[in-house]
Amino acid sequence: MEQSAEELNKIEKKDLFTSGHRACGGCGQALAARLVADASGENTIACVATGCLEVFSSPYPDPSWRIPFLHSLFENAAAVASGVEAAYKALNKGPVNIIAQGGDGSTADIGFQCISGMFERGHNVLYVCYDNEAYMNTGVQRSSFTPLGARTSTTPMGNKTRKKNMPLLAADHGIPYVATATVDDFRDLQRKVKTALSIEGPKYIHILAPCPLGWGHHGELSVQICRLAKDTGIFPIYEIIHGKVSNVRKIPVKVPVEEYLKLQGRFKHLFKKGQPTPEVAEIQEIANQNIERFNL
Amino acid sequence: MEKLPLGLVIDLNKVVPYKTGSWRTLMPVNIMQIPPCTHACPAGNDIRGFLRVLAEKEDYEQAWHVLARNNPLPATCGRVCPHPCEAGCNRRDFDSSVAINCSERRVGDYGLEHNLEHKKLVSGRKEKIAVVGSGPAGLSCAFHLAKRGFKVKIFEANGEPGGWMRYGIPPYRLPNYILKQEIDNILRLGIDLECNVKVGVNIPLDQLTREYNAVFLGVGAQKGLGIDVPGKDAENVYTGVDFLKQVNSGKWMEIGKDVVVIGGGNTAMDCARVTKRLGANVSVVYRRTRMEMPAITAEIDEAMEERIMFRYHTNPVKLVTDEGRVVGILSVQMELKEPDASGRARPVPISGSEAFIPADTVIMATGQAVDYDGIDVQTVDNQWMYTNEHLMTSMEGVFAGGDAVAGLETVSLAIGQGTRAASAIEDYIEGHVESSLAQPPVVYSRDLNTYYYNKQKKFNKEAVSIHTRLKNFREIYPSFDLKDIIEESKRCFSCGLCFHCGNCYMYCPDSAVKISPSTGGYEFDLDFCKGCGLCAKECPCHYIQLTLEK
Ligand SMILES: Cc1cc2nc3c(=O)[nH]c(=O)nc-3n(C[C@H](O)[C@H](O)[C@H](O)COP(=O)(O)OP(=O)(O)OC[C@H]3O[C@@H](n4cnc5c(N)ncnc54)[C@H](O)[C@@H]3O)c2cc1C
Ligand SMILES: Cc1ncc(C[n+]2csc(CCOP(=O)(O)OP(=O)(O)O)c2C)c(N)n1
Ligand code: SF4
Ligand SMILES: [Mg+2]
Numbered sequence: 001m002e003q004s005a006e007e008l009n010k011i012e013k014k015d016l017f018t019s020g021h022r023a024c025g026g027c028g029q030a031l032a033a034r035l036v037a038d039a040s041g042e043n044t045i046a047c048v049a050t051g052c053l054e055v056f057s058s059p060y061p062d063p064s065w066r067i068p069f070l071h072s073l074f075e076n077a078a079a080v081a082s083g084v085e086a087a088y089k090a091l092n093k094g095p096v097n098i099i100a101q102g103g104d105g106s107t108a109d110i111g112f113q114c115i116s117g118m119f120e121r122g123h124n125v126l127y128v129c130y131d132n133e134a135y136m137n138t139g140v141q142r143s144s145f146t147p148l149g150a151r152t153s154t155t156p157m158g159n160k161t162r163k164k165n166m167p168l169l170a171a172d173h174g175i176p177y178v179a180t181a182t183v184d185d186f187r188d189l190q191r192k193v194k195t196a197l198s199i200e201g202p203k204y205i206h207i208l209a210p211c212p213l214g215w216g217h218h219g220e221l222s223v224q225i226c227r228l229a230k231d232t233g234i235f236p237i238y239e240i241i242h243g244k245v246s247n248v249r250k251i252p253v254k255v256p257v258e259e260y261l262k263l264q265g266r267f268k269h270l271f272k273k274g275q276p277t278p279e280v281a282e283i284q285e286i287a288n289q290n291i292e293r294f295n296l
Numbered sequence: 297m298e299k300l301p302l303g304l305v306i307d308l309n310k311v312v313p314y315k316t317g318s319w320r321t322l323m324p325v326n327i328m329q330i331p332p333c334t335h336a337c338p339a340g341n342d343i344r345g346f347l348r349v350l351a352e353k354e355d356y357e358q359a360w361h362v363l364a365r366n367n368p369l370p371a372t373c374g375r376v377c378p379h380p381c382e383a384g385c386n387r388r389d390f391d392s393s394v395a396i397n398c399s400e401r402r403v404g405d406y407g408l409e410h411n412l413e414h415k416k417l418v419s420g421r422k423e424k425i426a427v428v429g430s431g432p433a434g435l436s437c438a439f440h441l442a443k444r445g446f447k448v449k450i451f452e453a454n455g456e457p458g459g460w461m462r463y464g465i466p467p468y469r470l471p472n473y474i475l476k477q478e479i480d481n482i483l484r485l486g487i488d489l490e491c492n493v494k495v496g497v498n499i500p501l502d503q504l505t506r507e508y509n510a511v512f513l514g515v516g517a518q519k520g521l522g523i524d525v526p527g528k529d530a531e532n533v534y535t536g537v538d539f540l541k542q543v544n545s546g547k548w549m550e551i552g553k554d555v556v557v558i559g560g561g562n563t564a565m566d567c568a569r570v571t572k573r574l575g576a577n578v579s580v581v582y583r584r585t586r587m588e589m590p591a592i593t594a595e596i597d598e599a600m601e602e603r604i605m606f607r608y609h610t611n612p613v614k615l616v617t618d619e620g621r622v623v624g625i626l627s628v629q630m631e632l633k634e635p636d637a638s639g640r641a642r643p644v645p646i647s648g649s650e651a652f653i654p655a656d657t658v659i660m661a662t663g664q665a666v667d668y669d670g671i672d673v674q675t676v677d678n679q680w681m682y683t684n685e686h687l688m689t690s691m692e693g694v695f696a697g698g699d700a701v702a703g704l705e706t707v708s709l710a711i712g713q714g715t716r717a718a719s720a721i722e723d724y725i726e727g728h729v730e731s732s733l734a735q736p737p738v739v740y741s742r743d744l745n746t747y748y749y750n751k752q753k754k755f756n757k758e759a760v761s762i763h764t765r766l767k768n769f770r771e772i773y774p775s776f777d778l779k780d781i782i783e784e785s786k787r788c789f790s791c792g793l794c795f796h797c798g799n800c801y802m803y804c805p806d807s808a809v810k811i812s813p814s815t816g817g818y819e820f821d822l823d824f825c826k827g828c829g830l831c832a833k834e835c836p837c838h839y840i841q842l843t844l845e846k
Binding site: 011013015017018019020021022024025026027028034035059060061062063064066186212219220221224227 | 304313798826
């Protein structure tokens, strides 16, 4: 499905993911899920792992999905999506967009082997990870995407490890398309979903999705926090097309990580009487490494 | 037993969504607010309104109607107004203000080029109103009253209408044909104009109050004031406004080679630049420094470009005369001491610093006063006219506005007062009390989310070369390109009014922002809005605000 640049850049609002879901006010994941659903269009099947998104969007009898939606387990969204794709092939049906979706816990930890298998077997599926950097649905436990320093219910003193780099792990499977995105730039996010769906084979999109409850910010700040994540270098925006890093978003004016951290309750302990603790310098170092590595 | 389907079946068309709106404690609302430009504009121009029409529709005709609805002299104001609107513009904190004044001029000129006409709101009311004076205050008052259907007659002492716009401001800043066309367009609303009638002298004011339902005095400040120094009565000494009035009436003035202009206001700048164009060597003598000069900055800059000499810290003590004619001035140098009541540094003479400046003509541009001849109204400090909060003077049914009330001000302020007086007169005639409804709040930079705007260079008007401009009285800024002004209009932030960026619509995680089928604008679906505030936070222009849930 080749699409013109104009079609790719068009903003889509189709309400295939509708009002009435039970996400917290200002939930980045709810916003991201709608942007993804609207970008992929009616001809789409969503296979969603257990997690906030699944729970808040699919209660009986009033789900928010207006496209076929399949939920089975926390760990197997990618396996289920692989099966759906295989079934379509076997029945000689299609084409159809199949999108497996899961949270960071589902993607980075428990579902990782299913995803890796799906990539390796070459299924024509797009996997979307809604990264809110912890297990939110069960009460903010640490995942392997939880960043250094963040307080979660299982890291009350702040997380001691660095975040796993899933986009690069995905790309190293040799899949044709990998991208990162955030909810503040909806045009970019939707363009990436459409681009991914136009490519045959396994694809991976990693979306930073602020969680007001788990991150400890007011819902109105979800978009601004994404912008700061990008402009500090904490969350680099790029695509990896056939193994080549491309379309890296350049930071217009670089912002110190403090600006990003200070808006969020989960980093509050990193500032003592307004002064940053040494961990802040470490986080800045991570951002600097990103800036250097991706030439942001 | 009934055979049930394998699993649950939901008919998506019959789903009744759960109303998450019940969670809300704060509610988003769309509130149209006053942009700081309009707040700062003394004439109350709908600046955002006309700029948005240009930006969105590229429609000059509609833009003219939006602008001329409040201000019937846009081509004039677009040339002579010191544009406090631009000082208020929120864009100043971002890159530089929008070129509002130039845009106003271009839209005004378009109206004249295409003979666009004002629209009457109501017609055929029987009440008659007399307007005394056809300066901007009188014209604006007459315009707004005529639009509301009143029968209006203007009495003007001069031979032609326009007040100081006609007889004070020189044509290189405001060409006569532009002013004349704008005035004719106002009169076309059915306003009567009688020139060469001085109310209070040729016709008593009482007669007007008897024959008309209300009277508006827009008499300005017609008397030039000089300074009280020996020699001031010599024949080649003029006050600034008297001199300009004669030149602008087409009278040839013998001014000689050296001209000294005393003063630092707009009139002084105009006198200096006019005499320069008449071929004289001109110096401006001022007691303080450039910093304290009351003239509009642009006018001082232009005068300096035109190689007019400025003598600061200089005060005339005496005009030296020979056989009733001035031959020069004796001046003393001043030093500035602690500020006086006006807040400006107080000049004090330095002893022994006297000097002689030769002059063939001396122009004292040092102030104006109201001519109360035959007009017996209460004054404030024996100077300006007293009016109450409805702009009514001490005489029942006689209203006033403009320079005569506000002191030496601007064209736009006179227009604004004329507008207010028209409303007050209508309320007076209909027996209403002027409405005192609270104005919507003003939007300032801190309220905006400027992330969504792009930096862009401001439109800059370009003057003709000094060499050509000093040769004649032609306008020094040639007409602007229509396309350039469209580009400029797109720089307007639209502070306080939706410009359909779609952020709220796209960002709402609950899809609770809908497009109104009737207006096409965005509206909130309060059944589902959780009140998170993302829409308000990401609204660039502060049109969306959160309020407490009722
Ligand atoms: C030289 C000069 C340059 C200026 N430059 C600028 C500028 O660049 N920008 C700006 O904004 N402002 C400028 N001003 C100020 C501006 O012109 C005045 O603030 C404005 O014109 C005041 O308007 P008005 O209607 O109150 O009075 P006026 O313009 O003074 O008009 C009053 C009218 O009433 C008439 N009148 C008076 N008494 C009677 C009577 N008894 N019967 C009948 N008619 C009467 C007068 O003849 C006159 O036509 C300048 C003023 C001068 C003198
Ligand atoms: C095998 C299994 N273990 C644990 C759970 C409980 N559980 C449900 S959702 C969830 C966390 C989901 O975290 P994440 O994938 O990051 O999604 P989020 O809720 O943060 O969006 C957990 C632990 C489960 N459903 N299944
Ligand atoms: S807990 Fe976080 S991810 Fe879950 S609905 Fe609330 S904001 Fe969204
Ligand atoms: Mg998570």
